[in-house]
Amino acid sequence: MSGDRDSRALDTVGWDGDAPTGHVRLVDQTLLPGEFVEIDCRDVPTVWEAIKSLRVRGAPAIGIAAAFGAVLGGQPAVGRGLEAVRSAVKAAGDHLRTSRPTAVNLFWALDRIDRVADSETTGDAVAFLERLLAEARAITEEDKAMCRSIGRHGAALIGPGQGVLTHCNAGGLATADYGTALAVVFAAHEQGTPLRVFADETRPLLQGARLTAWELQRRGIPVTLICDNMAAQVMKEGKVDLVVVGADRIAANGDAANKIGTYGVALLAKAHGIPFYVAAPSSTFDLTLEDGSSIPIEQRDPREVTHGFGRATAPEGVDVYNPAFDVTPAGLIEGIITERGIIRPVNADTVAEVLGISRPVVKDYRLV
Secondary structure (H helix, E strand, O other): OOOOOOOOOHHHHHEOOOOOOOOOEEHHHHHOOOOOOOEEEEHHHHHHHHOOOOOOOOOOHHHHHHHHHHHHHHHHHHHHHHHHHHHHHHHHHHHHHHOOOOHHHHHHHHEEEEEEHHHHOOOOOHHHHHHHHHHHHHHHHHHHHHHHHHHHHOOOOOOEEEEEEOOOOOHHHHHOOOOOHHHHHHHHHHOOOOOOEEOOOOOOOOHHHHHHHHHHOOOOOEEEEOHHHHHHHHHHHOOEEEEEEEEEEEEOOOOOEEEOOHHHHHHHHHHHHOOEEEEEEEEHHHHHOOOOOOOOOEEEOHHHHOHHOOOOOOOOOOOOOOOOOOEOOOHHHOOEEEEEEEOOOHHHHHHHHHHOOOOOOOOOOOOO
């Protein structure tokens, strides 16, 4: 665990037990803020469902859950030897990849598990599975460290008394424990900077209202909840000094996919002369994509719009368009806050420079 970990940190997703018999434990975010419930996932279908149904959500947290889920997939094959476990783990990863298409951390984490599985050629089945569990735990610990570093790099962007607007939830619930966009807020608050956060409710599933407001209140940070369609007025009134959001996939040129509505917030920020920042770890960059036009956008159940939280709010049979994400062009982004520093201006050259890679676009998710 991180040395500066505190009692308010969230174990959003983790592993309980050893590799052959343990299981995934995660916070069921669909029940927040009313109930804080941890659920145990003991097989791959349960992890797949937890990702698909948003019991666990946020790009880094999804990747961690999938990595642990792949370990679960190998458990039934332990008695049949190393090759059987390797095959079962690969099959589990292939299935977990079908759960949600946009967040690249899901694929990045499973690719890491696959690389370790491919490289281990000796030893018994149990030792093999323990090695995969160690890699999944390493992904978790690395994410914690990256989130803390994002907070340190971004905290200086917030001046005393400033208002910060954020969209969706990019806090501890979306990561291993500290967040990306909210890491910037948490770090500034911990340094004694007075601030106020304006949290968009984030239709249709209200992640801002249910999750971001809950996390900020939990840490004693002043937060004001607003409906999504109030952001322009709040900016016009001078209450917002900067916007900080997370991301689920960032292309090589800095185009960033995030929760639906983020693009609109970026346009509003541009119109009002307010800097718009994205906070994300290097694992969220998909360097196989030159720009955001090829980022896959998840389409979700129309009933999330017509029957929000079980109650009909639209006429039966109405057509619904329900994309879960949109893509904000790099030109609208003042900077991308990563664990390696702030990328600005945002373009392919500065992305490559800060992440320490060579252009042209590489064909590997792994950054070294």
